[in-house]
Amino acid sequence: xxxxxxxxxxxxxxxxxxxxxxxxxxxxxxxxxxxxxxxxxxxxxxxxxxxxxxxxxxxxxxxxxxxxxxxxxxxxxxxxxxxxxxxxxxxxxxxxxxxxxxxxxxxxxxxxxxxxxxxxxxxxxxxxxxxxxxxxxxxxxxxxxxxxxxxxxxxxxxxxxxxxxxxxxxxxxxxxxxxxxxxxxxxxxxxxxxxxxxxxxxxxxxxxxxxxxxxxxxxxxxxxxxxxxxxxxxxxxxxxxxxxxxxxxxxxxxxxxxxxxxxxxxxxxxxxxxxxxxxxxxxxxxxxxxxxxxxxxxxxxxxxxxxxxxxxxxxxxxxxxxxxxxxxxxxxxxxxxxxxxxxxxxxxxxxxxxxxxxxxxxxxxxxxxxxxxxxx
Amino acid sequence: xxxxxxxxxxxxxxxxxxxxxxxxxxxxxxxxxxxxxxxxxxxxxxxxxxxxxxxxxxxxxxxxxxxxxxxxxxxxxxxxxxxxxxxxxxxxxxxxxxxxxxxxxxxxxxxxxxxxxxxxxxxxxxxxxxxxxxxxxxxxxxxxxxxxxxxxxxxxxxxxxxxxxxxxxxxxxxxxxxxxxxxxxxxxxxxxxxxxxxxxxxxxxxxxxxxxxxxxxxxxxxxxxxx
Numbered sequence: 001x002x003x004x005x006x007x008x009x010x011x012x013x014x015x016x017x018x019x020x021x022x023x024x025x026x027x028x029x030x031x032x033x034x035x036x037x038x039x040x041x042x043x044x045x046x047x048x049x050x051x052x053x054x055x056x057x058x059x060x061x062x063x064x065x066x067x068x069x070x071x072x073x074x075x076x077x078x079x080x081x082x083x084x085x086x087x088x089x090x091x092x093x094x095x096x097x098x099x100x101x102x103x104x105x106x107x108x109x110x111x112x113x114x115x116x117x118x119x120x121x122x123x124x125x126x127x128x129x130x131x132x133x134x135x136x137x138x139x140x141x142x143x144x145x146x147x148x149x150x151x152x153x154x155x156x157x158x159x160x161x162x163x164x165x166x167x168x169x170x171x172x173x174x175x176x177x178x179x180x181x182x183x184x185x186x187x188x189x190x191x192x193x194x195x196x197x198x199x200x201x202x203x204x205x206x207x208x209x210x211x212x213x214x215x216x217x218x219x220x221x222x223x224x225x226x227x228x229x230x231x232x233x234x235x236x237x238x239x240x241x242x243x244x245x246x247x248x249x250x251x252x253x254x255x256x257x258x259x260x261x262x263x264x265x266x267x268x269x270x271x272x273x274x275x276x277x278x279x280x281x282x283x284x285x286x287x288x289x290x291x292x293x294x295x296x297x298x299x300x301x302x303x304x305x306x307x308x309x310x311x312x313x314x315x316x317x318x319x320x321x322x323x324x325x326x327x328x329x330x331x332x333x334x335x336x337x338x339x340x341x342x343x344x345x346x347x348x349x350x351x352x353x354x355x356x357x358x359x360x361x362x363x364x365x366x367x368x369x370x371x372x373x374x375x376x
Numbered sequence: 377x378x379x380x381x382x383x384x385x386x387x388x389x390x391x392x393x394x395x396x397x398x399x400x401x402x403x404x405x406x407x408x409x410x411x412x413x414x415x416x417x418x419x420x421x422x423x424x425x426x427x428x429x430x431x432x433x434x435x436x437x438x439x440x441x442x443x444x445x446x447x448x449x450x451x452x453x454x455x456x457x458x459x460x461x462x463x464x465x466x467x468x469x470x471x472x473x474x475x476x477x478x479x480x481x482x483x484x485x486x487x488x489x490x491x492x493x494x495x496x497x498x499x500x501x502x503x504x505x506x507x508x509x510x511x512x513x514x515x516x517x518x519x520x521x522x523x524x525x526x527x528x529x530x531x532x533x534x535x536x537x538x539x540x541x542x543x544x545x546x547x548x549x550x551x552x553x554x555x556x557x558x559x560x561x562x563x564x565x566x567x568x569x570x571x572x573x574x575x576x577x578x579x580x581x582x583x584x585x586x587x588x589x590x591x592x593x594x595x596x597x598x599x600x601x602x603x
Contacts, residue, residue: 063505089507100502104520104596113506146596162506172505 013074014170014202015039015062020071022057022227031057032227035071039219041169044196044203046217048210050250054227055206059172062204063092076169090114093163093171093201097179099155101147107158108143114166132161135198137191153184157191164199173205177212189215210251214239214258222247236262240375259375261339265332265355265366268374273352273365275300278321282314296350298365299325305354305362328354334363338374341366392566403574410551410578413544414537417473418530421480428481429488430514439489446482454479454543462547472544479540480533487529491522524597527590531583538579542571552578 016039022032032054039045047055060066061073064085073080080088101110108129109116115125133140136157147155156176163171177185193216196203207213213220214235222238224230224246231243239259242248251258275298276285285297289311299306299320307325317323330344330353344353345368355363396403428446432439457475465471495518503517519526545553552571559567591598 065501065504086507086509089505092505094502094505096498096502096505098496098498100496100498100500102499102503102517102521103496104594117507148596159502 013038014041014043014076015204016074017058017061018072018074020058020061020068020073022054022061022066023069029226030069032061032068035227035229037221037229037232039202039204041202042200043218044193044205044216045219045221046213047204047206047221047223048208048213048217048250049223049230050225051208053223053225055221055223056174057227058223059174059204059206062170063089063094063172086117090117090166091168091170093165093168095156095159095163095171095173095176097175099147099152099159099179101155101158101162103147106144106146107138107150110147110158111143111161111165113162114168118166120166128165132164135164135195136161152180153188156180156184156188160192160195164201169202171201171203173203175206175208178207178209185212192216211258214262222250256375257339257342260342260371261337263338263374264334265336265338265341266334268338268366268370270355270364270366271370273354273367274298275305275362275365276320277301278306278319280320282317282320282323285314285320286311298328298354299323300362303361305356308350328352330354331356332366333357338371342368342371345371390565391569395566396570403570406551406554407574407578409549410538410541410553410575411582413472413476413541413549413551414534414578414582417476417537417541418480418534420473421477421484421533422530424477425481425484425488426519429485429492432485432489433492433514433518442485443482446478446485449478450482452478454540455546458544458547467548469549471547472541472549475544476537476540479536483533483536484526484529487525487532488519488522491525491529492518494525495521523593524590527586527593531586534582534586535579538575538582542575551575 015037017035017037020032020035020037021030023030031052035054035058037058047059049055057066061068062075062080064080075083075088075092102113105113111129111132112125115128120128129143130140133143138154138157138161142150142154142158147158150158156179159176163173177188180188189212205216207216217235219233220235220238221232222230230250231238231247236259238247239251239255239262242251242255248255274288274292274294274296276288278299278301289295289297295311296308297311297320298308301321305328306321307327309320309323309325313323314320326349328350329348330341332341332344332353332355334355334357341353345351345366351367353366355366357363428442432442454475457478458471461471461474465474492514499517499521500513503513508517541549541551542553542556544550545557550557552574555567555571555574559565559569559571
């Protein structure tokens with residue numbers, strides 16, 4: 001496990017790069033130039049940028065697969081050149097695009113790689129392997145198989161389990177999902193987020209896919225060609241205030257939609273919306289509708305939302321609740337991403353989404369205007 | 377008179393079973409000696425080849441000179457090599473082994489280098505990233521995964537050496553080659569045929585044994601791919 005002498009020191013930043021430069025022999029320009037970066041402990045940070053921007057080079061300098069030509073890199077408070085390379089790497093989980101499982105070892109032995117290098121005893125290794133198989137969602141029957149017998153998605157899960165085996169405080173992931181198909185990729189991304197929720201590692205993930213960066217990153221570092229940081233911050237902030245035309249173009253089209261996908265219903269200031277009580281007099285309801293220029297109204301009873309009704313349906317009713325009610329198509333929860341709310345709104349008759357919690361309590365109503373205000 | 381006739385009769389036959397049946401002990405000794413000369417040469421050749429291949433893999437520039445020198449050794453005719461070695465090492469085991477071992481090097485080094493080169497770069501990178509030391513990675517990952525190619529080289533080397541051992545009978549260490557030499561000197565076909573047939577059988581037996589060794593060493597390659 002973690003060497004206490006390494007874990008000591010500066011706790012606030014798990015990884016710190018100071019003036020790091022990498023020039024490859026015979027290359028006209030540096031791949032990474034005077035890079036300064038602080039990566040906070042327990043954060044999932046994504047390096048993203050066009051090819052040749054130095055993001056992978058930077059990642060590989062952290063575990064010394066590539067040696068910088070200038071500058072300092074501190075991992076958990078220690079300059080990495082003061083640690084024996086193999087010791088450093090055993091404290092940093094590493095996942096690569098091609099996965100690189102050992103074809104000659106069973107899945108169990110692949111996962112046990114680093115614990116074996118660290119000379120854990122057999123009992124402890126076996127327990128840890130079983131724990132990891134559960135953590136990454138693999139079937140325990142696979143443990144005795146060889147990597148060639150597994151699908152790409154399963155192999156990638158094994159790759160993550162292997163990287164986490166010795167419980168390293170830091171995890172480096174180099175384009176981990178670019179070799180799997182889009183459906184499996186989305187699954188694996190969700191799994192990573194759930195996993196990170198449980199294990200809280202410092203994760204640095206490299207990708208060229210800005211949507212993956214926005215989805216996964218608590219912080220996103222956008223690299224520009226030549227290994228310089230174009231912008232560094234939480235994805236919502238980048239989308240709201242791109243620092244340069246380069247960042248703006250790299251973030252791509254539909255920045256508003258991308259921001260909506262980052263925010264959730266609970267981030268909005270919810271309004272009760274266009275509703276009346278089921279016991280109200282129809283004339284009251286008509287008045288409310290008229291004042292809002294609407295031809296429909298929602299009907300509530302206590303804290304339950306019963307549905308909605310047309311203005312014309314209220315004719316001849318003694319109370320609003322007697323009118324024939326329709327249900328709201330777009331029903332969302334407090335943790336629904338706003339992008340999904342927007343989708344619901346444009347697909348509904350009433351042009352609103354209604355928010356109810358897990359116990360069916362009515363919380364409010366969202367219109368397009370609310371969404372636009374919410375991301376402002 | 378009868379004895380002389382019998383002798384002549386025996387000479388005219390291609391294979392005299394009677395001659396063979398009187399020499400089972402000698403044949404057994406020759407088999408052991410032939411196998412020992414072969415195994416010794418291949419094992420020593422392998423022990424020399426692994427570090428040389430490691431050097432060639434680590435420092436690419438050394439591969440050309442290593443291949444050049446071992447390639448040169450490989451091309452020297454064996455008779456010429458004996459003529460050169462006998463004045464130094466005399467007749468016997470040492471001379472025979474110097475010749476035999478030097479013939480294995482090119483084949484073994486080439487196959488080790490090719491085998492390790494064939495190990496996927498991603499697997500090597502993952503091993504480095506996990507914290508394998510370079511030596512440990514070379515032994516536990518690179519060589520291990522190169523096993524099929526390396527064994528292919530060992531098979532070629534072993535079969536080659538079985539053939540060459542028949543020639544080292546010229547320096548007094550020949551296994552079945554002693555029969556061949558004897559038969560040629562006396563224009564007597566039986567020992568020649570015996571030596572040739574037994575050499576071929578030994579070569580095939582060693583080859584089959586090595587195939588089995590490879591299967592034992594690469595259990596992962598036998599699993600059918602299920603997806």
